Amino acid sequence: TQSTRPQRLLAAVQKNATRGDPRSVVLAIDQFCRQKEWAMNVGDEKGCILDSVVSEVNPGAVLELGTYCGYSAVRIACLLPPHGKIITLEFNPDNAAIARQVIAWAGLEEKIQLVVGASGDWIPKIKEQFGVKTFDLVFLDHWKDRYLPDTKLMEECGLLREGSILLADNVICPGTPDYLEYIRNSPRYKSQYFKSHLEYTKVEDGLEKSVFLG
Ligand SMILES: O=C(NCc1cccc(CNc2ccc3[nH]ncc3c2)c1)c1cc(-c2ccc(F)cc2)cc(O)c1O
Numbered sequence: 638t639q640s641t642r643p644q645r646l647l648a649a650v651q652k653n654a655t656r657g658d659p660r661s662v663v664l665a666i667d668q669f670c671r672q673k674e675w676a677m678n679v680g681d682e683k684g685c686i687l688d689s690v691v692s693e694v695n696p697g698a699v700l701e702l703g704t705y706c707g708y709s710a711v712r713i714a715c716l717l718p719p720h721g722k723i724i725t726l727e728f729n730p731d732n733a734a735i736a737r738q739v740i741a742w743a744g745l746e747e748k749i750q751l752v753v754g755a756s757g758d759w760i761p762k763i764k765e766q767f768g769v770k771t772f773d774l775v776f777l778d779h780w781k782d783r784y785l786p787d788t789k790l791m792e793e794c795g796l797l798r799e800g801s802i803l804l805a806d807n808v809i810c811p812g813t814p815d816y817l818e819y820i821r822n823s824p825r826y827k828s829q830y831f832k833s834h835l836e837y838t839k840v841e842d843g844l845e846k847s848v849f850l851g
């Protein structure tokens with residue numbers, strides 16, 4: 638039977654990356670996506686911007702919406718302080734199954750909590766289920782029409798504090814027009830656009846970094 642692209646991506650990690658070496662996992666995925674098959678990881682170019690934001694925030698608590706194969710969860714977890722943790726939500730159980738194995742190969746199971754389900758269902762439950770007060774950093778990389786409703790939901794559920802950072806992938810391609818309109822015009826956020834390219838291509842894309850002002 639035919640394998641899926643996430644399965645082939647995992648096979649490339651297991652073939653080319655060193656167990657317990659997260660940076661070799663990131664490199665193996667980027668090489669697979671450049672040389673073999675495109676896949677919707679944040680990628681190396683936008684990944685460097687992600688790395689600089691994570692390093693600057695030095696977050697104790699991170700929420701990622703949209704795990705896919707675990708590339709950005711691994712990339713973020715590499716840079717967390719000793720007790721830092723990331724909760725990553727993935728709706729598609731097949732993606733989640735692959736991501737678990739990529740995360741295990743990187744040796745980051747202790748720092749990454751993968752939850753299978755929809756953001757709209759889980760966001761209201763995170764405080765009680767995971768004992769999280771607020772998130773220092775949220776990385777939005779799931780369905781593009783969910784960025785805005787989920788941001789409003791996170792505000793309502795008290796998951797953001799003054800200074801919390803939202804970092805949104807794909808604000809140009811595929812694009813998140815309603816989210817950009819809201820976040821750039823809201824007095825409750827200070828936003829900055831980081832121009833880049835769609836992963837592994839020359840197409841314009843970028844990340845929007847927004848600070849919640851409380
Ligand atoms: O669409 C995208 N990603 C989101 C996505 C997509 C599919 C499935 C899922 C299932 N995972 C999921 C869903 C709902 C969820 N709720 N809570 C968690 C959660 C998790 C998520 C995307 C597309 C492109 C792209 C494609 C084609 C092209 F030509 C240009 C660009 C590039 C990207 O970087 C992208 O990120």
Ligand SMILES: [Mg+2]
Pocket residue numbers: 677678679778806807
């Ligand atoms: Mg993306």
